Amino acid sequence: MKVKELVEKIFENDKRFVSRAISIVESNNSNSAELLKELHKKTGKAYRIGITGPPGSGKSTLTNQLAKYYRLQQKTVGIIAVDPTSPFTGGALLGDRVRMNDIGNDPGIFIRSMATRGSLGGLSKKTIDAADVLDAAGYDFIIFETVGVGQSELDIAKTADTTVVMLVPESGDSIQAMKAGLMEIADFFVLNKSDRPGSDTAQTSLKTILMLRDHTEKDWLPGIIKCIASENIGTKEIADEIQRHRDFIIINNLLKEKREENYKIRIKEIAETLLKNELWMQERESFLNESLQKVADGTTSPYQVAETLFNDFKQKAILREQDGRK
Amino acid sequence: MKVKELVEKIFENDKRFVSRAISIVESNNSNSAELLKELHKKTGKAYRIGITGPPGSGKSTLTNQLAKYYRLQQKTVGIIAVDPTSPFTGGALLGDRVRMNDIGNDPGIFIRSMATRGSLGGLSKKTIDAADVLDAAGYDFIIFETVGVGQSELDIAKTADTTVVMLVPESGDSIQAMKAGLMEIADFFVLNKSDRPGSDTAQTSLKTILMLRDHTEKDWLPGIIKCIASENIGTKEIADEIQRHRDFIIINNLLKEKREENYKIRIKEIAETLLKNELWMQERESFLNESLQKVADGTTSPYQVAETLFNDFKQKAILREQDGRK
Numbered sequence: 001m002k003v004k005e006l007v008e009k010i011f012e013n014d015k016r017f018v019s020r021a022i023s024i025v026e027s028n029n030s031n032s033a034e035l036l037k038e039l040h041k042k043t044g045k046a047y048r049i050g051i052t053g054p055p056g057s058g059k060s061t062l063t064n065q066l067a068k069y070y071r072l073q074q075k076t077v078g079i080i081a082v083d084p085t086s087p088f089t090g091g092a093l094l095g096d097r098v099r100m101n102d103i104g105n106d107p108g109i110f111i112r113s114m115a116t117r118g119s120l121g122g123l124s125k126k127t128i129d130a131a132d133v134l135d136a137a138g139y140d141f142i143i144f145e146t147v148g149v150g151q152s153e154l155d156i157a158k159t160a161d162t163t164v165v166m167l168v169p170e171s172g173d174s175i176q177a178m179k180a181g182l183m184e185i186a187d188f189f190v191l192n193k194s195d196r197p198g199s200d201t202a203q204t205s206l207k208t209i210l211m212l213r214d215h216t217e218k219d220w221l222p223g224i225i226k227c228i229a230s231e232n233i234g235t236k237e238i239a240d241e242i243q244r245h246r247d248f249i250i251i252n253n254l255l256k257e258k259r260e261e262n263y264k265i266r267i268k269e270i271a272e273t274l275l276k277n278e279l280w281m282q283e284r285e286s287f288l289n290e291s292l293q294k295v296a297d298g299t300t301s302p303y304q305v306a307e308t309l310f311n312d313f314k315q316k317a318i319l320r321e322q323d324g325r326k
Numbered sequence: 327m328k329v330k331e332l333v334e335k336i337f338e339n340d341k342r343f344v345s346r347a348i349s350i351v352e353s354n355n356s357n358s359a360e361l362l363k364e365l366h367k368k369t370g371k372a373y374r375i376g377i378t379g380p381p382g383s384g385k386s387t388l389t390n391q392l393a394k395y396y397r398l399q400q401k402t403v404g405i406i407a408v409d410p411t412s413p414f415t416g417g418a419l420l421g422d423r424v425r426m427n428d429i430g431n432d433p434g435i436f437i438r439s440m441a442t443r444g445s446l447g448g449l450s451k452k453t454i455d456a457a458d459v460l461d462a463a464g465y466d467f468i469i470f471e472t473v474g475v476g477q478s479e480l481d482i483a484k485t486a487d488t489t490v491v492m493l494v495p496e497s498g499d500s501i502q503a504m505k506a507g508l509m510e511i512a513d514f515f516v517l518n519k520s521d522r523p524g525s526d527t528a529q530t531s532l533k534t535i536l537m538l539r540d541h542t543e544k545d546w547l548p549g550i551i552k553c554i555a556s557e558n559i560g561t562k563e564i565a566d567e568i569q570r571h572r573d574f575i576i577i578n579n580l581l582k583e584k585r586e587e588n589y590k591i592r593i594k595e596i597a598e599t600l601l602k603n604e605l606w607m608q609e610r611e612s613f614l615n616e617s618l619q620k621v622a623d624g625t626t627s628p629y630q631v632a633e634t635l636f637n638d639f640k641q642k643a644i645l646r647e648q649d650g651r652k
Contacts, residue, residue, distance in 0.1 A: 033629045040627035260618040263628055267614060267621070268606070270632035275601050275639065280594070288593060292586040295593070301366035302589055303359045306596035313601065317640040 003031055007038045013137040015110060022112055025129035033270075036129055039136040044259070046078070046135040049242060050144045050160030052153065052182065057166040058192040061229040062238070063145045064102055067109055069235050070141055076108040078134035080127055082146040082153060110134060124155040125269055128262075158185050159262050161255060162245045164238070166190045169202035183209065186222050187245050190238055194226035220248050279313050287312075329357055333364045339463040341436060348438055351455035359596075362455055365462040370585070372404070372461040375568060376470045376486030378479065378508065383492040384518040387555040388564070389471045390428055393435055395561050396467055402434040404460035406453055408472040408482060436460060450481040451595055454588075484511050485588050487581060488571045490564070492516045495528035509535065512548050513571050516564055520552035546574050605639050613638075 006024075009017035021039075025032050049066075051059050060081070067077040103109050114127055131142050144160055146153040157163050165186035191203055203224055210222060225241055227234025249255040291305045332350075335343035347365075351358050375392075377385050386407070393403040429435050440453055457468050470486055472479040483489050491512035517529055529550055536548060551567055553560025575581040617631045 033633075037627045037629045040621075040629070041624040044622070044624065256622065260622055263618050263621045264614060266628045267617070267632045267635070270629060271605060271635045271639075272598075272602055274632060274636040275605060276598055279597060279601060288590060291593070292589050295366075295589045296370070296582065296586055298367040298370070301363045302592045302596060303363045303366070306593045306600060307359075309593070309597045310600040313597075314643040317643050 003034050003038060006035065007136075010039065010133060010137050011042060013139075015107075018110060018133060018137045019112075021133045022130045025133060026114065026126050028126065032129070036132060039132055042138075043132050043135040046131075046139050046142045047162075047246060048131060048135075048142045048144065048160045050146065050157035050163040050185075051166060052144075052146045052157040052163065052185070053166035053190075054168075055147055057168050058229040059145050059147070059166055062164075062166060062190065062192070062227070062235070063143050065229060065232050065235040066143065066239060067103055067106075067141075069239050071106060071108055075140040076110075076138070078110045078131070078137075078139035078142045079112065080130055080134070080142065080144050081111070081113045082123070082127060082144065082156060110137075110139065123153075124159070125266070125273075127156050128159055128266065154181055154185060159265075161249065161258065162187045162242050164188060164190055164242070166192055167202065167206070168193045169196050169199040187220065188222045188241050189224045190234070191224055191226045192229050194234075195228055199226070218252075220245065220254075279309070284309055284312060329360050329364060332361065333462075336365065336459060336463050337368060339465075341433075344436060344459060344463045345438070347459045348456045351459060352440065352452050354452065358455070362458060365458055369458050369461040372457075372465050372468045373488075373572060374457060374461075374468045374470065374486045376472065376483035376489040376511075377492060378472045378483040378489065378511070379492035379516075380494075381473055383494050384555040385471050385473070385492055388490075388492060388516065388518070388553070388561070389469050391555060391558050391561040392469065392565060393429055393432075393467075395565050397432060397434055401466040402436075402464070404436045404457070404463070404465035404468045405438065406456055406460070406468065406470050407437070407439045408449070408453060408470065408479060436463075436465065450485070451592070451599075453482050454485055454592065480507055480511060485591075487575065487584065488513045488568050490514060490516055490568070492518050493528070493532070494519045495522050495525040513546065514548045514567050515550045516560070517550055517552045518555050520560075521554055525552070544578075546571065546580075605635070610635055610638060 006017055006021060010021055021035060024035055051063055051066075053059055063079060063081070067079060070077050104111055112130060114123070114130065127144065131144070134142050144156050146156050163185050165182045165188075167189060169191060189206060191199060191206070193199070203226070206224055210224075215221060223241065225234060225237050227238060229235075246255075249258065288305065288309065291300065294300045295302055295305060332343055332347060336347055347361060350361055377389055377392075379385055389405060389407070393405060396403050430437055438456060440449070440456065453470065457470070460468050470482050472482050489511050491508045491514075493515060495517060515532060517525060517532070519525070529552070532550055536550075541547060549567065551560060551563050553564060555561075572581075575584065614631065614635065617626065620626045621628055621631060
């Protein structure tokens with residue numbers, strides 16, 4: 001199937017082809033860039049929500065509830081669940097199977113899991129590429145669900161228009177979240193399992209931490225919404241807070257700013273990847289491997305080998321160009 | 327001070343200059359590469375130990391105890407503590423101040439904290455550069471102490487010759503560690519606060535998880551050592567296990583292999599950084615910024631802009647080279 005035909009099928013939101021397109025961007029094969037170029041002009045309409053937090057904070061449950069809530073309002077929802085697969089079993093987590101039974105058959109919902117395993121580094125790019133496919137297919141909301149434990153997961157959550165950080169009232173959870181960088185990316189917090197003991201204390205300490213932040217009257221202040229996701233309590237309040245944040249960033253021209261910043265990060269990543277792929281062509285990779293013994297015995301140093309490779313790259317670009325001109 | 331003079335002072339292990347050298351590699355200024363090239367030939371003698379685990383598992387305490395233990399054996403110890411500074415206060419954690427009072431005045435111990443804040447991405451490179459300074463200065467052991475929450479912290483822990491993962495017998499801690507990728511990098515586990523209830527259960531579940539791993543008879547099997555770091559119980563057993571692992575990897579030629587692999591990762595990172603710096607020179611950064619509006623309105627796409635920048639890079643390398651030949 002030609003890229004142009006696939007693009008048409010995506011614009012029609014034919015789920016089978018949407019799914020195939022995501023597989024293409026995930027595998028990052030030769031059609032991937034061409035496909036994404038074609039899709040780009042139809043992107044930018046979906047509103048992107050990031051839901052992150054420590055393991056066990058109830059992200060999957062809230063994602064499901066939110067998706068159902070939006071469906072009642074005749075909105076369509078694409079879900080990208082970034083799934084830390086177990087290092088030993090390689091399997092998906094239970095949450096995913098539960099989800100599929102719950103909302104997986106709704107024609108207005110598209111669910112895709114992306115495994116973190118084996119895709120370190122490129123994960124954030126692939127996830128955003130996948131979101132672009134869903135955006136071009138016309139989904140009104142795209143929800144990224146990620147575990148807030150690694151940098152790449154945080155990177156994904158950060159690219160969302162509104163980022164929700166979920167916590168549970170366990171002792172020390174808010175402190176851990178602070179250390180893991182979750183505090184900085186939250187547009188607001190959801191305190192799940194708010195019927196548990198310690199919930200009020202957790203809310204108070206979270207508020208205290210938030211008060212310490214520098215802010216002016218004009219800034220958006222992250223609030224704290226309580227919920228019991230498993231009982232669907234608080235879902236409407238969370239959806240309302242997302243809407244309130246959405247209005248705020250649109251009125252203050254921050255959405256445009258944020259999206260341009262995201263494009264910038266993305267372009268840099270793509271250009272750097274193109275460069276890296278050419279840098280590590282077979283010949284230089286072999287030179288690198290042959291140098292390791294000399295580095296180990298001190299004959300040369302990592303810096304010297306790196307500079308040699310860098311200069312060779314520039315030299316070869318020249319030679320190829322001259323060949324082309326002949 | 328010239329680099330050559332500084333290098334001499336480092337080889338004499340003059341702490342003031344060792345400290346200055348680490349500041350140079352940390353700031354990554356123009357002298358940094360030259361300095362590290364000179365130092366490289368004297369590196370490779372120190373044994374590198376990584377200690378990682380979730381926040382609150384007792385890493386600082388164990389690092390202190392181990393350092394004191396090695397000092398009793400007339401060995402010198404360099405400590406690099408990768409410190410996740412609070413996003414709001416920017417200050418160092420308590421552990422660091424406690425440590426300074428405890429072992430900071432021992433002439434055979436060198437302590438350096440490196441903040442994670444503001445150095446994402448380059449952190450792992452800088453930490454290993456700093457370890458090279460300490461290695462060249464002649465320290466027998468280098469201990470990297472990192473919180474196992476982010477990818478860059480894991481990357482640092484992984485470069486160690488022996489990586490120790492610390493856990494406490496809290497419920498679910500081992501499961502969280504598994505998700506965070508700690509299980510894969512551990513050469514052995516330390517179960518701290520082993521006097522607490524739940525310690526035996528934690529050990530059993532950890533053992534069960536480890537049993538699931540594929541292994542042959544020849545492989546190193548990560549064990550579990552119990553300790554109470556705050557009471558200095560178990561320190562000798564941990565030092566013995568480090569030695570046992572050290573012997574194992576030397577006899578099986580794995581240390582050499584691991585270090586060559588580390589050099590490879592490092593050379594790649596340096597070469598890629600050189601390339602990125604040249605890619606993002608002022609002119610192209612400006613072009614990128616000017617393109618963002620057009621990307622946002624769909625006139626062009628991130629992939630097209632990235633390709634233009636990539637081609638411009640290769641073209642300019644050629645033009646500069648031709649200018650040089652005139």
